[in-house]
Amino acid sequence: MSTHSEKAAVFIKDEARTDWHDGALWKVRQKRDDSASQLPEWELLRETASQIKDNVLSNLDNYLVQFEAEAKKNGVIVHWAEDAVAHNRIIGEILKKHNARKIVKSKSMLTEECKLNDFLESKNIEIIDTDLGERIIQMRKEAPSHIVLPAIHIKKEEVGELFHKELGTEKGNSDPTYLTKAARTHLRDKFFEADAAITGVNFGIAETGGVVICTNEGNADMGCHSAPVQIHCMGIEKLLPKAEHLGVFTRLLARSATGQPSTIYTSHYHRARQGSEMHIVIVDNGRSELLGKEDFRNSLKCIRCGACMNTCPIYRRSGGHSYHSTIPGPIGAILSPNLNLTEYSDLPFASTLCGSCSDVCPVKINIHDQLYKWRQEIYKNNELPKSKSIPLKITAKVLENPSTYNIVGKIARSSIRSLPRFMIYNGLNAWGKQRELPEAPNESFKEWYKMNRDV
Amino acid sequence: MKVGLFIPCYIDQFFPEVGIATLQLLEKQNCEVFFPEQQTCCGQPLANTGMEQDGKKIYNQLAQLFPKCDYVVVPSPSCVHHIREHYDIVEQTDEILHLRKNTYDIVEFLVDILKVEHLDARFPHRVGLHQSCHGLRGLQLAKPSELMKNIPSKWNKVLEMVEGIELAELNRPDECCGFGGTFAVAEEAISVKMGKDRLADHVANKVEVLTSGDMSCLMHLQGIARRQKSGLKIMHIANILNGDKL
Numbered sequence A: 001m002s003t004h005s006e007k008a009a010v011f012i013k014d015e016a017r018t019d020w021h022d023g024a025l026w027k028v029r030q031k032r033d034d035s036a037s038q039l040p041e042w043e044l045l046r047e048t049a050s051q052i053k054d055n056v057l058s059n060l061d062n063y064l065v066q067f068e069a070e071a072k073k074n075g076v077i078v079h080w081a082e083d084a085v086a087h088n089r090i091i092g093e094i095l096k097k098h099n100a101r102k103i104v105k106s107k108s109m110l111t112e113e114c115k116l117n118d119f120l121e122s123k124n125i126e127i128i129d130t131d132l133g134e135r136i137i138q139m140r141k142e143a144p145s146h147i148v149l150p151a152i153h154i155k156k157e158e159v160g161e162l163f164h165k166e167l168g169t170e171k172g173n174s175d176p177t178y179l180t181k182a183a184r185t186h187l188r189d190k191f192f193e194a195d196a197a198i199t200g201v202n203f204g205i206a207e208t209g210g211v212v213i214c215t216n217e218g219n220a221d222m223g224c225h226s227a228p229v230q231i232h233c234m235g236i237e238k239l240l241p242k243a244e245h246l247g248v249f250t251r252l253l254a255r256s257a258t259g260q261p262s263t264i265y266t267s268h269y270h271r272a273r274q275g276s277e278m279h280i281v282i283v284d285n286g287r288s289e290l291l292g293k294e295d296f297r298n299s300l301k302c303i304r305c306g307a308c309m310n311t312c313p314i315y316r317r318s319g320g321h322s323y324h325s326t327i328p329g330p331i332g333a334i335l336s337p338n339l340n341l342t343e344y345s346d347l348p349f350a351s352t353l354c355g356s357c358s359d360v361c362p363v364k365i366n367i368h369d370q371l372y373k374w375r376q377e378i379y380k381n382n383e384l385p386k387s388k389s390i391p392l393k394i395t396a397k398v399l400e401n402p403s404t405y406n407i408v409g410k411i412a413r414s415s416i417r418s419l420p421r422f423m424i425y426n427g428l429n430a431w432g433k434q435r436e437l438p439e440a441p442n443e444s445f446k447e448w449y450k451m452n453r454d455v
Numbered sequence B: 001m002k003v004g005l006f007i008p009c010y011i012d013q014f015f016p017e018v019g020i021a022t023l024q025l026l027e028k029q030n031c032e033v034f035f036p037e038q039q040t041c042c043g044q045p046l047a048n049t050g051m052e053q054d055g056k057k058i059y060n061q062l063a064q065l066f067p068k069c070d071y072v073v074v075p076s077p078s079c080v081h082h083i084r085e086h087y088d089i090v091e092q093t094d095e096i097l098h099l100r101k102n103t104y105d106i107v108e109f110l111v112d113i114l115k116v117e118h119l120d121a122r123f124p125h126r127v128g129l130h131q132s133c134h135g136l137r138g139l140q141l142a143k144p145s146e147l148m149k150n151i152p153s154k155w156n157k158v159l160e161m162v163e164g165i166e167l168a169e170l171n172r173p174d175e176c177c178g179f180g181g182t183f184a185v186a187e188e189a190i191s192v193k194m195g196k197d198r199l200a201d202h203v204a205n206k207v208e209v210l211t212s213g214d215m216s217c218l219m220h221l222q223g224i225a226r227r228q229k230s231g232l233k234i235m236h237i238a239n240i241l242n243g244d245k246l
Helices: A004-013 A015-037 A042-058 A060-073 A084-097 A109-113 A116-122 A132-139 A156-167 A176-193 A219-226 A243-257 A287-291 A297-301 A307-311 A313-318 A329-339 A356-360 A367-380 A386-400 A402-418 A445-452 B009-014 B016-028 B052-064 B077-086 B094-102 B106-113 B133-138 B154-159 B188-204 B215-227 B237-241
Strands: A077-081 A102-105 A126-129 A196-199 A203-205 A210-215 A229-235 A265-269 A277-283 B002-005 B032-034 B071-074 B103-105 B126-130 B209-212 B233-236
Touching: A004 A015, A004 A313, A004 B188, A015 A243, A015 A307, A015 A313, A015 B188, A042 A060, A042 A243, A042 A297, A060 A077, A060 A277, A077 A084, A084 A109, A084 A116, A084 A196, A084 A229, A084 A277, A102 A116, A102 A176, A102 A219, A109 A116, A109 A229, A116 A126, A126 A132, A132 A156, A132 A176, A156 A176, A176 A219, A196 A219, A203 A243, A210 A219, A210 A229, A210 A243, A219 A265, A287 A297, A287 A329, A297 A329, A307 A313, A307 A329, A307 A356, A313 B188, A329 A356, A329 A367, A356 A367, A356 B133, A367 B052, A386 A402, A386 B052, A402 B009, A445 B009, A445 B016, B002 B016, B009 B016, B009 B215, B016 B032, B016 B106, B016 B233, B016 B237, B052 B094, B071 B077, B071 B094, B071 B106, B077 B094, B077 B103, B077 B106, B077 B133, B094 B103, B103 B106, B106 B154, B106 B237, B126 B154, B126 B188, B126 B215, B154 B237, B188 B215, B209 B215, B209 B237, B215 B233, B233 B237
Parallel strands: A077 A277, A102 A126, A102 A196, A196 A229, A229 A277, B002 B032, B002 B071, B071 B103, B126 B209, B209 B233
Antiparallel strands: A203 A210, A210 A265
């Protein structure tokens, strides 16, 4: 499988499209800035959210037990899934019990992580993603390229073509209002037919046993309000201690994600409607292992706002698919290595460590520090390609010895000055593919100093 | 005041004029400058690639060069950031702690320690400031656009002391240039694209001279500008502050 760097190089070949992608996401980042700057307490909110999440992670065992007990009191059926396989199996069993063949699902990165759609489709169960962006990529048989804006990599003209093929809209019509209306009509039928509704969870409240789901389209509610079975899939880290803590997070979430003061719908589910069933599936899938890693545990604070993607200069110019992981961008690059260090060992290197991700993060995850620390783990675990480690081992030897360093530097400079161009600028020199090397001076600073000061 | 001068490897080898300007700036401020010639590098290239364990000897050697200096000054926020933040993996000897605590970027040193209010420098050009990430977000030399709090810019403070200078506003005042150490080679396509986009922002805002505290960012940007045969000039901030001519 190709690496981030290789996939990014392919993405960037279409420079106009790269600029369009970068511009679209930069606009979202600017909306976030405008919105955040209107709250004088913005930095205090971030700090408060960070501390609440620290408390949650330090007491997660107790909060989970409390959450389960409260949910059960409300008549909710609670399930525990240790990994993706268990998650899918549990959902399969619930659906089987109800003989559910047609399912609607609102946005959930957790079910993407568990590959629930593939699992259900293999059992001939129809699963329809009802978030518009998710529905678009589902029709295209693609993975989301962004956790909040899953179809951000697709232009409206491409959506027009897709809907013409899939939904019979007019050929060549890519008017967003027209296309949205067509999607709404299509999804309305799916909501009416649904035997069960699946959602993700933004926040679980330990105190009440309820779950909170934030959407802009109301699609989670459309599903839960019409289907006889509702299933909420929640990672163990989604808990908040009390309902009173929620306001801190809802104020941060939408502003960080899109610059909105809040999501259009912030829905609280506590118990099933009369005659229907409500299930919550609580999923670990590597999270408790991550909780045990001191340097990396606070990545579990993430509230999936996507702000780190919108601000990341690499993400904006390489697209979400270049990260070849469920969660792309900076947060994905620190979460994914925990799941599979070998498969994702390239991701922590898909960064200049500029630190913008950490500064936008509404819960103050030290993302760029963790990228740096994952790099160290990757080397320790022999996952750093030899093409990187061998030259650097030689560099280390040179830098350890000042006189070797002086000689090597002198030779390098004189080579740059005197060698014919083709010997310097060739396939072996990645720096020189689109860049000149610095002009090599005759004299290093040290040599100048010896002549001019050290007398 | 005894000030140790640390000139990072790539500046020593490729941009000696930046080292000279830094030295002269300190001398003009009546600092007693000490330049130990046994120095090489802070070890960041290794560490940023995951090999910090292989850099421990380099860290310790650097620290041993400066125990008698009140401060160590470096014309690179990135190297300063590395020394302060990442020298925590070696034994915290007196030398290491002394180095981590007293190492400053040249601009930071002029503003925070020497409290300079006047510079004898003239630079009648339109200048675009590239706020290098490690200086901006690592050392907080100015306010990153993401943060909603007031952090006065130390770069602007010293540049505004230069006579005749005109500072340009940029469309994206603190986007990364894409250098990123070994990233520049490992992620060549993105690195160059980011650099091209930075240069275009400066050109669109009629910048004549692009400056920065970090010569590594400038080495990358200059490499692209020269390949593009762009007329944009590139100069380290120490040279401007030292009154060097374009």
